[in-house]
Amino acid sequence: MGAKAVLAPPQPPPAPTAPPPPRPRRRRSLVHARDGRWAVVFLGPQMVGLVAFVLGPMVFALYLSLTEWGGSGPITFVGLDNFRDMFRDHAFWSSMQNTVWLTVLVVPGQLVSGLLVALALHQTRLKTLFRVIYFMPVVTSSVAVSTIWIWLLNGTFGPVNGILREWFGLNPPDWMGEPRYLVISIALVTVWQGLGFFMVVFLAGLQGIPTAYLEAAEVDGASSFRRFWHVTLPLLSPTLFFLTVMSLIGAFQIFDTVYMMTPQNSYLGDSTRTVVFRIYDLAFARYQFGASAANAVVLFVVLLVLTAGQMLLQRRWVHYEE
Amino acid sequence: MAATRPRAGRVTRSVAVNTLLAVGALVMLVPFVWMVLSSLKGFSEVFAYPPKWLPHPAQWGNYVEAWQAVPFGRAYFNSVYLALVIVAMQLLTCAMAAYAFARLRFRGNNVLFLLFLATMMVPGQLTIIPVFLIMSKIGLYDSHWSIILPHGLFSAFGVFLLRQFIRGIPVELEDAALIDGAGRWRVFWSIVMPLLRAPLAALGVFTFVSQWNNFYGPLILLSSPEKFTVPVLIAQFKGEYITNLPLLMAAASLAVVPVLIIFVVAQRHIINGMTLTGAGK
Numbered sequence: 001m002g003a004k005a006v007l008a009p010p011q012p013p014p015a016p017t018a019p020p021p022p023r024p025r026r027r028r029s030l031v032h033a034r035d036g037r038w039a040v041v042f043l044g045p046q047m048v049g050l051v052a053f054v055l056g057p058m059v060f061a062l063y064l065s066l067t068e069w070g071g072s073g074p075i076t077f078v079g080l081d082n083f084r085d086m087f088r089d090h091a092f093w094s095s096m097q098n099t100v101w102l103t104v105l106v107v108p109g110q111l112v113s114g115l116l117v118a119l120a121l122h123q124t125r126l127k128t129l130f131r132v133i134y135f136m137p138v139v140t141s142s143v144a145v146s147t148i149w150i151w152l153l154n155g156t157f158g159p160v161n162g163i164l165r166e167w168f169g170l171n172p173p174d175w176m177g178e179p180r181y182l183v184i185s186i187a188l189v190t191v192w193q194g195l196g197f198f199m200v201v202f203l204a205g206l207q208g209i210p211t212a213y214l215e216a217a218e219v220d221g222a223s224s225f226r227r228f229w230h231v232t233l234p235l236l237s238p239t240l241f242f243l244t245v246m247s248l249i250g251a252f253q254i255f256d257t258v259y260m261m262t263p264q265n266s267y268l269g270d271s272t273r274t275v276v277f278r279i280y281d282l283a284f285a286r287y288q289f290g291a292s293a294a295n296a297v298v299l300f301v302v303l304l305v306l307t308a309g310q311m312l313l314q315r316r317w318v319h320y321e322e
Numbered sequence: 323m324a325a326t327r328p329r330a331g332r333v334t335r336s337v338a339v340n341t342l343l344a345v346g347a348l349v350m351l352v353p354f355v356w357m358v359l360s361s362l363k364g365f366s367e368v369f370a371y372p373p374k375w376l377p378h379p380a381q382w383g384n385y386v387e388a389w390q391a392v393p394f395g396r397a398y399f400n401s402v403y404l405a406l407v408i409v410a411m412q413l414l415t416c417a418m419a420a421y422a423f424a425r426l427r428f429r430g431n432n433v434l435f436l437l438f439l440a441t442m443m444v445p446g447q448l449t450i451i452p453v454f455l456i457m458s459k460i461g462l463y464d465s466h467w468s469i470i471l472p473h474g475l476f477s478a479f480g481v482f483l484l485r486q487f488i489r490g491i492p493v494e495l496e497d498a499a500l501i502d503g504a505g506r507w508r509v510f511w512s513i514v515m516p517l518l519r520a521p522l523a524a525l526g527v528f529t530f531v532s533q534w535n536n537f538y539g540p541l542i543l544l545s546s547p548e549k550f551t552v553p554v555l556i557a558q559f560k561g562e563y564i565t566n567l568p569l570l571m572a573a574a575s576l577a578v579v580p581v582l583i584i585f586v587v588a589q590r591h592i593i594n595g596m597t598l599t600g601a602g603k
Contacts, residue, residue, distance in 0.1 A: 031500045035426040038506040042422035043434075045415040049476030054441045057452035064451065071455075117346060120339050132589045133347040136354065139585045139592065141535040143553040144577045147560050148357045151567055157369055159356060192350070200597045253445055256537045260557060279447045284542055289451060296448040303445060 064293035071287045082294035091278070092295070098183065099274040102258075103251040105187035110247045111240070113191055114198025119228075121199065122206045131203075135196035142193060146260035149189045150176060176261070179271035186257050186272060193257075194250075198243055205239030206232070237318045245310050249303060255280065275299050354578065361385070361571035368567045381568065388572040391563070396548050397555040404469055404551060405533040409526050411474030416525065417518060420484035421510050425496070435485070438478045446538065454542055468543040473533065480525050487521045488514060527595030534581070552577045 065083070068076045086092045117134060121127050137145060152158050155174030164172040175185045209232060217227045233240075255276045262272045273281070275295060283292035360368055361384055362377040388394070422428075423435045457468040496509050515522075537553040544550055550558065559573045585592055 031497055032427045034506070036428045039422050039426045039428040039431075041507070042418040042426065042510070044418075045475055046419035046438075046477075046481060049415070049472065049474075050438065050441065052456075053453060053472040053476050054444060054449060057449040057456070058444060060452035060455075061448050117343070120343050120346075123336070123339050124343060126340060126343070128589075130343050130347055131593060132586060133350050135589070135593055135596075136350060136582055136585065138596070139531050139535075139581060140578050141537070141553045141556070141581075143535075143537050143556045143560075144574045145353075147556060147570060147574045148353050150560075150564075151360070151570070152353055152356065157373075157567075159373065162373055192353075195350075197596065200593055204597050253447065255447075256553075259537075259541075260560065276447050279451075280538075280542075283451050283454075289455070293448075293451055296445070296451065300443075300445055300448050304443060307443060 061293045061296060064290055065297045067290045069289045071289060078290070082291050083298075086291065086294055086298070091273075094270070095273050095275045095278045095295075098271055099252060099276070102183055102187055102254060102272075102274060103248065105184065106190050106251040106254070107244070107247045109187060109191035110194050110198050110251075111243060113195050114202050114243070115240075117195065117199045118202035118206055121203055131196075131200065134199055137193040138196040140193070142256040143260055145193050146189060146257045149185070149192075150261055153185050177268070179268050182261065182268050183271045186254070186261050189257050189261070190251070190254055194247075198247070201243055202236070202239060205236050209235045234319045238320055241310070241314050241318045245307060248306055248310070252276070252299070252303060252306070354582070357571050357578065358575050360567055361575045363568050365566065365568055384568050384572040385576065388559075388569050388576060391569070392555055392559055392573075393548055393550070394555065394573075394576060397550050397552045400466070400549060401534055401551040401553075404466055405530045407470050408473045408533050409529045411470070412477050412480055412529050413522050413526055415475060416477050416480030417484050417515060417522065418510070419481045420488055421514055423481065423485045424488035425493070426506075438481055441478045442482075450539065450542060457543060463543060464545045464549060466544075466549065469536075469539050472539075473529075473536075477529070480529070483525055484518060484521055487518060491517050523591065524595035527592050531592070531596065 064075075066077060066079060068078050068082070117130075121130055124130065152160050153175035155161055155172075155177050158175070160175070161172045164170045173181045175181045213231050213235065214227055217231050222230070253276050254274065258272050258274055258277050259280070262269045262277075276299065279292050279295045279299065282288045282295060359375060359377060362380040362382065363374075364377070364381055367374065367377060419438075423431060423438075453468075453472055454463070457463045457465075462468045462471075491514070496513055499509050499513060500506070535553060536551070537557070540551045540554045541557070544554060547555070547558070556573060556577050560570060563569050563573070
């Protein structure tokens with residue numbers, strides 16, 4: 001608060017002719033006089049990054065999507081051909097379907113598991129211990145995580161099936177050896193790895209809920225389920241909304257686990273080749289940059305529509321406290 | 323009786339909650355434990371039936387073999403170096419831009435800031451194709467700069483996070499310094515930056531972890547094995563040694579265990595950093 005003293009306006013040099021202008025105004029202009037020039041200095045580096053690595057590439061990608069190009073030689077402008085071919089291509093629709101199915105598995109998985117663990121953590125004294133353990137996979141490289149799980153889920157030698165067989169007497173499927181189970185495995189690994197992040201964000205949301213509301217509900221005799229459903233959940237809805245958007249955008253762009261867990265050139269990829277994988281494959285394995293860019297543009301549009309949809313829907317179910 | 327029943331209920335409930343959490347914790351931990359145990363087994367031991375949990379005797383040689391099979395030391399250095407340089411660049415440039423958006427009055431301030439925010443919607447898969455082509459054109463393909471520059475010079479999220487914090491700092495202190503004749507840079511560097519220590523640390527942790535684990539960029543932009551980062555090296559290693567489970571797990575342990583040790587030591591700061599950035603968004 002010593003700052004207040006320093007803030008005392010500087011005594012303007014005695015100006016015999018004109019009376020000094022009103023003080024606040026003068027201070028403003030003094031402080032902000034060279035802001036325009038300073039803005040160039042302060043924003044410079046990030047503006048270079050914005051133009052060179054985001055806006056420029058975006059425009060370039062839009063242009064590429066209208067061309068046919070193998071990475072060298074002349075670029076041929078083909079109009080909307082890439083998009084026409086793409087929408088007629090079975091591989092595109094299959095990649096879309098795979099992406100949607102993976103998303104359908106991952107998003108509820110992440111939200112429900114994160115919320116359940118957060119609710120449990122909120123009630124335990126061993127919070128620090130459990131928080132560390134659940135968070136460990138989040139800081140681990142997804143490439144290493146996939147490598148571990150490829151073997152954990154191995155149908156014959158993997159310990160997961162070993163346990164399911166020996167302890168539970170089940171007859172588990174070959175998780176890594178059949179297309180429809182492989183995509184479930186990828187979803188499982190994604191949820192396992194992301195759980196810690198969803199947990200801590202939910203926990204932060206839970207800790208922000210004023211206990212007064214819950215106590216009031218308890219005094220009124222509400223059961224713990226009703227307290228959760230009618231008090232906790234609505235007050236948690238901004239967090240839930242944020243995480244839903246994050247999870248949805250993230251699930252649509254899962255790459256590392258798909259790349260690592262799908263054997264190359266195998267029929268197993270029929271269920272796991274997602275849009276993102278196809279974008280990578282077209283550009284960097286087949287050098288069809290135009291077609292790859294067209295797929296990326298479609299991904300961008302789908303993500304925009306999904307997020308806009310979420311924003312519109314949030315009015316129906318997200319409660320922001322006044 | 324009436325007084326003890328709720329208490330008994332509470333104890334039961336607490337035991338149930340902790341038991342469930344412990345079971346979940348096992349699910350999180352066992353894969354790592356299994357990784358380390360398998361990395362110490364002999365080749366025939368991992369496929370033994372009935373399976374054995376503990377290696378006997380421990381084959382520490384697997385680690386030597388994995389370390390020598392591919393340039394692991396180099397990859398470690400590359401990963402740490404890339405992550406640190408990107409963190410340093412991002413903290414400085416994001417703080418500068420955030421200061422401009424929070425404090426400077428110039429035409430287009432709000433529009434430009436909205437543009438920064440809007441870029442968060444652009445998927446990396448769309449921009450990486452042109453970035454790859456640009457980098458090839460200017461001779462930076464297969465150079466670490468192709469990864470440093472895009473991440474070090476741009477982070478809409480970093481700018482957004484720091485701007486929010488700067489707006490929460492009372493402006494009087496800065497105004498006083500400005501009136502005393504200090505330049506904007508001095509105000510930024512000696513008044514604002516020290517006050518940003520907490521959010522800068524959070525952003526630093528967040529950026530370090532995501533760069534350390536970054537796979538997509540280095541996979542596309544690097545081609546020489548001596549330039550690889552740890553994730554790319556592991557992916558390559560997996561391609562060559564997929565059937566050699568002990569060696570594969572030794573490589574995975576080399577990538578994972580040091581990170582987990584650092585994480586457990588600094589867990590409070592790392593989790594707080596990641597939560598802050600997550601929830602602050």
